[in-house]
Amino acid sequence: MSEIIDIVARYQGKIYRGVKEVRGNLMFVEGIKEVKNEEVVIIVGSDGKERYGRVIEASRDLAVIQILGEEEGLQTDCLVKFTGTTFKIRVSDEVLGRMFNGRFEPIDGLPGITTGEKRDISGEPINPVAREYPHDFIQTGISAIDCMLSLVRGQKLPIFSVSGLPHNMLAAQIARQATVRGEKEEFAVVFAGIGLRSAEAEFFIREFKESGAIERATVILNLADDPVMERLMTPRIALTIAEYLAFDLEMHVLVILTDMTNYAEALREISTARREIPGRMGYPGYMYSDLASIYERAGIIKGKRGSITLMPILTMPGGDLRHPIPDLTGYITEGQIILSQELHAKGIYPPINVLPSLSRLMKSGIGPGRTREDHKYVSDQLYDAYSRGVKARDLARIVGEIGLSERMRGYLKFADEFERKFLSQGPYENRTIEETLDIAWEVLSVLPEEELVRIPRDIIEEYHPKYRG
C-alpha cells in the first residue's frame, strides 16, 4: 500500500479515493472538488499498476473517467489522482529519430523528451481563413497516383484497403519516393501505428531505417496488444508533433496513420461503455466529428513554410466501402485511394482501383507549369476509357467478345493494356510524371483517335504517339 502512495505522490495534485463503480473502461468517482472537464487522472490500483484516465463528464458530486490503459484488475479500492490538466506532450526537435508508445513514453531505450513547450494533444481547429489552399504537386513515382489521383502538399488522402492487400507496401513506397519537383527538401515522416501487429510495425521501421528516413521520422506505436484506449491518443500525439514540425519548425511533414479502423473500433468501445445512443452499426453518432478533429489537422497555414500531408490507411471491414469507417472518412478527406482485391488477385501492383478513387485537390496541382499541359485531359480520358473498358469486360462475360461492337472490343483491349502497362509497376520503380504521361499516351493510342473526345485536338496533335513519330 505504501508503495502505491509513493507512486501517486510523485505527481502533484489531489489524491482521491471514493471510486463508486468501474464499468468497462469507465470509472465513476464521487465527492470530488474542482474536477475539470477532460483533465487527465492517474489511477493506481491495488495491484500497484498505474494507468491514465480522462474526465469525460464532470459534475459537483460525480466525475466520469474514461480509463486509458488496462482496466483489468481495477477495483473500487484504487486511488485516483487529479492532475488538473488535459493530456499534453512536450514538443521539441528532439522528437525526430525517436519512437514512443501511445502515452508518449519512449520505447527506443532513450530518455523521454524533457525540453520544449507542452501542448494539448487535442489541438485547436485551424481558422479556415488562415488556410493556404494546397497546390504543390507531389510526385510519388507511382503512375496511377501521379496521373489520375495526384497528391498535393497539405492534402489528406487516405488509402482504403482490405486486410491482405499491399497497402503497407504502397504507403512505404510513397513515403520513400515522395518529392516535390524542384525542391531538395525531403519530407519528415510522422508515423502512427494504431493497434498494429508487430510484424507490420517492424516492416515500417525497417523501411524507414533502410531508406534513411528514420533520421527525420517520429514513430508513435500502439501495438495490437497495447491498451485499446491509447489508440485514441496515438494519432493525436502524432499530429501534435506534426503541427510542431510543420508550423513551428516549418518543415514539410508526411503523416501516416495506420490502421484507422482500429481507432474507430476503440471509439465504439468507449461509446458502448458509456451507453450512448449509437449511430450506424454501433459507432457513435459523433464519429464524423471525432474523425474530423484528426483529419482536419492536415493542411497549410498562410505565412508558414511548412505543411502537413496526411495519409491515413484503413482496412474496410468486409471490404465494404459503405461501412461507416471508410464512409465517414471519405466524407472528411480530400479524396481516397481504393485498393482492389480483384486487381491484386490478377497480380497487379499497386492494385489501385482508380474508378472509385479520387483526389479532390488534384486540379490545383497539375497542368502547365506544374506538371504538363496534357495531364488533366489525359487523366480524364483514362477514366472515361477505363470505365468503358471495364463495362465492356463485364458485358463480354455475358455475350462473349464477339457480341461486342467493334468499338467496345477496342475498349476491352484498352482496359487490359491500361492495367498491364500503366497501372502495374514495381514497388521500387519510381517513374517521373513525364514517363507516366508518356505511358498513358501509349495505352490510349490503342483506341481510335476519334474516341479521345476528352482531349482537345491541339493536345492530341502535340502528344499522341502517332504525331510524335
Place this chain on the structure above:
Amino acid sequence: MGERKGYIEKISGTVVIARGIKDARIGEVVYVGYEGLIGEVVRVTQDSFVIQVYENTSGLSPGEPVYGTGKLLCAELGPGLMTTIFDGIQRPLYEILRRAGPFVRRGIRLNALPRDRKWYFKPLVKIGDIVSEGDIVGVVQETPLIEHRIMVPPGIKGEVVKVEEGEMTVNEDVVILRTKDSKEIGIKMLQEWPVRMPRPCRERLTSEVPLIVGQRVIDTFFPVAKGGAACIPGGFGTGKTVTLQKIAMYSDSEIVIYIGCGERGNEIAELLKEFPRLHDAKSGRPIIERSIIIANTSNMPVSAREASIYMGVTMAEYYRDMGYHVTLIADSTSRWAEALREISGRLGEMPVERGYPAYLPDRLAEFYERAGRVLCLGKPEREGSLTILGAVSPPGGDFNEPVTIHTLRFVGAMWALDPDLAYRRHFPAINWNISFSQYVDIIERWWTKHVAKDFPEYRRRALRLLVVSSEIEAIASIVGESALPDDQRLILLVAEILKEGYLRQTAMEGEDVFCPLNKQYLMLKTIMDFFDKAYKLIRHNVSIEEIANIPEVFEMIRVKERPFEEVKKLYSKLMKRLKDIAIKYNVSLEG
C-alpha cells in the same frame, strides 16, 4: 436587469447544466465559466437550466460561474456583412485570426459588425414623413455591388423627427422617429434579429422565374425557381460541393450566402481564393462583393454548426427584405442534422430513427420554409426572394435514411448524385432518371416567353430519348450492340451525344462553366433536330453508318466548349449534310 449569475453544475461534452438564474429562458445567450464561453439555454427545468456551449469545454469545472445576457441568440444585421467570413455564431474569422493567430482559440467575444467603421448614410426620408416597419429610410453603398437599404425594424411606426446624412458608424442613430405615444425611437444602421425566428414579410408570392445556374442538366431538366428550395443528395465525392460552389459563383443570384456547415477547411480556403478573383458577369465586379460566407468546418465546435444554419438564413432573409434575390447554400445539411442529433443525445432525449430526435422533420421543414418569393414589408413596394439549396450527405450514399427522406418532403427539386456517373467522371453526376423538379411547369411558361416556344417540347423529348436508350442498352447487354436494328442504334448514338455533349459539363474552366439559356436551347435543338431527321432517313433504309460517318456528328459533343455562334454554324452544317443524304436517297425530310 440585475446581474444574472449562476454556476455550473455538470459538464458533459458541449452540454452544461447550470443553476442559479431563476428566470433563465430558452434561447437566452449565456457566458459560461471564467473564460466566458458562449452558449445558449436550450432547456429550463424548475431549478436548473441546460446550456449548449458553442465552444470547446475542456478544462471547465463545476462551480464556475455562468452569466445570463437576457438576450436571445441574435444575428447582427447591417452594413458590413457583405464580403465577411463568419463562424457559426457570427464571429468574423479574419478578426479572430488577427487576435488569436491561425488557430481558433475559444472564449473570444466579438461583434459581427465592426463598431468603428464608418458608412455614408444617404437618407430617403425627410422630417415629417410617417414611416413604419420595413420602410426604407435610407441607403448605404455597402460594396460597389450592393446598395444596403436601411429599413425600419419590424413592429415600429412613427413620424420622422430627425434625419442625419453622412459618415456614421452602425451604432449611431441615423433617423429618429416619434411614435404615437410621443416616445422617440432611434433607428440605427445596426439591427438585431433572433435567428430562430423567421423574419416577417407582407405576403408570400408563388415563384415564377428560374434561378439560372448555367449548368444544363439543372437549367434544362431540373430547374429551381427563385424562391424555391432544392436539395442535392449524394455520397462522398459525387459533386455536391463543386455543384453548389459553382452555383454560388455563376448563378444569376443578386446575393449569395454560403454556409460551410461541418465540412472541410480547404473548401473554404478555395472559396476565399476564388471569390475575390471571379468577376460577376453583369457588373464585372468580384463576386465576393455580393457574398457572405459562414464557415463552421467539421473540426470546429459541433454546437455552433447547429447555429450556423440559422445565422445564415436570418442574414439571407434580411437582404431579401431589402428586395434582393438571395440564394442560400448550405453544405451540408446532414452535418447540421447530426449536430442536432448529438445535442439531443446529450440532453437525454428519446431518439426515433437512427438516433435522430423526433423533431428532426420539423426543423428541416422550418428551415426550408424560410425560402420563398415575397412581397416585402414596407415602402417602396418591392419583391424579394430567398432560394435555399441544401447538400445532403447520406451515410453510405444510401438515400433511404432520415435526413434525405424528410428533406425530400420539403423541397421542390432534387438533384440526385450518382456514384457511377462520378466514377466515370461524368460531371455533374446528376442522375437524370431519379432527379426531379416540381418547378418545371411554371418555369416552362417563363421559357416560352423568354427563350423559345418549343423549349419545353425539346426538353420532354430529350428526356424520353434518354429513358428509351437505357431500355435499349439493357437489351444490348444481352444480345450485343451489333445485333440491334439501325433505328435503335441511332437512339443509342444520340443518347450518347446527349450525355457527352449536353448533360456532361465541366465546372472547372473555359467557355462551358456557364452555359446561357439561349445556348442551351440551341444545343438541344441541334441534337434533337438531328435525331428527327436522321431517324427519318433510317426509316427509309439509310444505314446508321452513313449517319454516324457525318463528320459533324461528333462536333455535337465538343461544341459546348465554343461560343454561341459556333453552335449556330454547326446547326446549319448538320442540317445541310442530312439534306444531302436525303437528296441522295430521294427521301423527303419535311413533314
